[in-house]
Amino acid sequence: MQKDGDRSRVFTRRVVLLAGAKTLLVSALAARMYYLQVMEADKYSTLAEENRINLxxxxxxxxxxxxxxxxxxxxxxxxxxxxxxxxxxxxxxxxxxxxxxxxxxxxxxxxxxxxxxxxxxxxxxxxxxxxxxxxxxxxxxxxxxxxxxxxxxxxxxxxxxxxxxxxxxxxxxxxxxxxxxxxxxxxxxxxxxxxxxxxxxxxxxxxxxxxxxxxxxxxxxxxxxxxxxxxxxxxxxxxxxLTLDMRLQAYTAQRLGDESAAAVVMDVHTGEIVAMASTPAYDPNAFTRGLTSGEWRALASNPRAPLRNKALVGQYAPGSTFKMVVALAALESGVVRPDQTVYCPGHLTLGNHRFHCWRRGGHGHMNVTTAIEQSCDVYFYEISRRVGIDRIAAMARSLGLGHALGLELPGEATGLIPTKAWKSATLGQPWVQGETLVASIGQGYVLATPLQLAVMTARIANDGIAVTPTLCRQTTVDGRLVTRPTPQFEHVGLSRPSLSIVKAAMWRVVNGDRGTARRSAITEDGWAMAGKTGTSQVRRISMRERETGVRKNDELPWKFRDHALFVCYAPADAPRYAISVIIEHAGGGSRHAAPIAHDVMLETLRLDPSRQRSDEDIAAIREPQVAAQDAADTLAESAVAAMPAPLTLNP
CATH class of the missing domain: 3.90.1310.10 (Penicillin-binding protein 2a (Domain 2))
Structure with a gap:
């Protein structure tokens, strides 16, 4: 009986414990359910709604x-x-x-x-x-x-x-x-x-x-x-x-044709790019729909680089178009007077090296005007030796060469304007005088883009206003596009006399009896063009080849032919537009690039004049630079007064 009582008490205790545990679990479950259904009702209602409603x-x-x-x-x-x-x-x-x-x-x-x-x-x-x-x-x-x-x-x-x-x-x-x-x-x-x-x-x-x-x-x-x-x-x-005129853009691209080439048309007073063409080009619609592998291979393997914007990222030796830079550096530094001459026998000897002029028999006595007109190399060899590479480089940078210009497009190339410090830091070698001579005719280390050459020409044409290029008439402010204000540019500090001499020489390049681009002159009244031809070598001509006869470009494979360049502005007496043209591996600039620039400039001037700024607008743009220009003229006049009498500089 006692055992039965003990067993009953144990059973009763276990039942109580089990019942208590169940009560505790049910209470916890009820509390959790109350928490979820009452206290968190809004939260889970929102989650359910979000599962039902998608944004x-x-x-x-x-x-x-x-x-x-x-x-x-x-x-x-x-x-x-x-x-x-x-x-x-x-x-x-x-x-x-x-x-x-x-x-x-x-x-x-x-x-x-x-x-x-x-x-x-x-x-x-x-x-x-x-x-x-x-x-x-x-x-x-x-x-x-x-x-x-x-x-x-x-x-x-x-x-x-x-x-x-x-x-x-x-x-x-x-x-x-x-x-x-x-x-x-x-x-x-x-x-x-x-x-x-x-x-x-x-x-x-x-x-x-x-x-x-x-x-x-x-x-x-x-x-x-x-x-x-x-x-x-x-x-x-x-x-x-954009600042583009699509009529002129289409004409420029059509005029370049199938050549591997680039051309830039720019307003010399505002910097607006009116046309910028690079050929051959690609169809952006193909990228929108998705290129096939065959189409991509055709574009990527084309030796004329249709995917490359040559006007912006193409870097070329500027050839004789660089001679205005050297002339301005010499005139502004007082190294040479406008009436001083250099005799060109067809070459200049420096040490045991002979530097040749493009004209084998030479040009005779040349001053700065006739040297630019006839593109005499020996004249610029001589004055560059006296000016020095660093002063030439400083002038080039002030005219827009050797650095990015900030155009609203990605990937802009900077070009290269060498100095003594640059060569020492980059190549670990000292600068030698022969490299100055080569640089004076736009060869050697000197590189420029077609856009930079257009800016250089514009700054000469507008009497030294440091105009910068722009492609967009609107800009983004706080996420919205607003119209750009009328730009105000500084003056590069060049004097009127020096600029007048160089501009007169560029006029004679196109309109003079012995100008290298006289066949591309514009004959319409009031539209006369001033410019400069350039031919950029892409290979070195050996002494043996000079003795036996330099091969013509037409006799060479395409990739070994010279680049043809031409820069210009018009009208010559009241400049409005500057143009640069480069034709890769075409030959001489006067033969291949100048005729294209002539046609593009003519079309530019013929188009609707409503986009041209009035004389009053241009005067307002230039007004802030008058004082700086007057100061530059005063310094130049002092330098000229201190120079010796005219003489002939012999190599």
Whole structure:
């Protein structure tokens, strides 16, 4: 009996403990349920609502790019896309084969579609082909019964109406790459979103991009859209207005033709780029739709570099177009007087080296004006030896050479203006005098871009105003594009007498009886042109070849021929525009580059004059520089007064 009582007490105790544990668990569960359903009710209600309502981004229309007159250069056009929904077709492979008989579909695209479908839910649409033509879209629609799951979606795509005519300036748009995911813009995560990859499209991408819209849609438990509840379209991208005149841009590109060449047309008073062409070019529309491997290989392997903006990143020895720099350095430093002469027998000997003039028999007695007119090398050998490379380099930099000019395009080259310090720091070698002689005719280490040569010419033409180039008439302020104010430029400090001498010599280059570009003179009244020819060697001519006869460019392979250059401004008596032209491996500048510059300048002056600034506008721009120019004239007059009497400098 006692054992039964003990057993009963143990059982009762265990029941009590078990009941207490159950009561504790039920109490805890009830408390948790109360906490979740009452205390946290709002939180979980919100989460449930967010699972039911999805917020989807809507890409805004990209802003247009237009020329100075509002002519559209980059716009948005209809983009018909063929999409397939996997759950609506029983045999995806068969559907894709049928589609490829109607619209060309590569094996790569077919595999891409299959891979994307395997990674996504069956009700999510996958793009099969973009940029369908109207005929292709209609063909797919007519054959819809044979294409289960295939639908047509309409969107926007970037289009460049002028194709390659301004491709190096406009650039192109393409899909977002991993390295582009640097900001916090959610638009970058959209699979079909495009951003600027080069040119103006890249520089002004944020302004052109606009702000995204939103769409609130109701979805079920697996993410399928049930209905759209609300839509906000967002803000379209801003318009970007360039300084280009597309009529002149098209003419310039057409005039350069199939040559590997570049040309820049610039307003000498404002720095506005009216035309900038680089040939051959590429079609940016091909990048928008996506290049094939064959198209990319053709562009990348082309020896004439169609992907390269030669006007901006091409660095060339400027040849004789550099002689104005040397002349101004000599005149401003007082090393030479305008009436001093140098005798040119066809060569100059320095130590055991002989430096040749382009004219084998020589030019005879040359002063600064006739030396520029006839492009005498020996004259510049001699005066450069007296001026020195550092003073020449300082003059070149003041005229815009040897450094980036800040044009609103990526990848601008700086060129190279050598000095003694540069060679010591870069090559670890001392400067030798023979290198000064070579530099004086724009060869050796000297490099410049066509844009820099246009700026150099403009600064000479406008009497030393340090104009800088610009391509955009608007700029971004606080995320919005506003019109640029009228620019105010400093003066480079050159005197009127020195500039007048060089400008008169450039006039004689084109209009003088012995000028190297006299065949390219503009004969229209009031439109006379001043300029300078240049021929840049790309190979060294050996002494043996000089003795046996230098081979003509036409006899050489293309890549060994000289570059042809020409710089000019017009009208000569009241300059408005400066032009630089370079034709790679063409030969002499007077024969190949000057005629093109003549035609482009003539077309520039013939176009609608409404874009030209009035004389009052130009006077207002130049007014702040008058005092600085007067001070420069005073210094120059003092230097001239202190110089000795005229004499003949013999090599």
């Amino acid at each position: 989807r981004l809507l890409p805004p229309p990209r802003g247009p790019i237009v020329d100075r007159f509002g002519v559209p250069l980059a716009v948005n056009s209809q983009n018909f896309r063929a999409q397939v929904i996997a759950e609506h077709t029983r045999d995806l492979e068969r559907t894709l084969r049928t589609f490829s008989r109607l619209v060309p579909l590569s094996d790569y695209d077919r595999q891409r579609v299959i891979k994307e479908i395997s990674r996504r839910r069956s009700f999510v649409a996958v793009t099969v082909r973009e940029n369908l033509t109207w005929e292709q879209m209609a063909l797919v629609q007519v054959n819809a019964p044979d294409l289960p799951g295939v639908t047509i979606d309409e969107g926007l795509t970037r289009q460049y109406p002028y194709g390659p005519l301004a491709s190096h300036l406009l650039g192109y748009v393409a899909a977002v790459a991993e390295e582009d995911m640097t900001g916090d813009d959610p638009l970058l995560e959209l699979p079909d979103f495009r951003i600027g990859k080069s040119g103006v499209e890249k520089v002004y991408d944020l302004s052109l991009r606009g702000k995204s819209g939103t769409s609130r849609v109701e979805v079920n438990a697996v993410g399928r859209m049930i209905r759209e509840l609300r839509r906000d379209e967002g803000e379209p991208g801003h318009e970007v207005r």
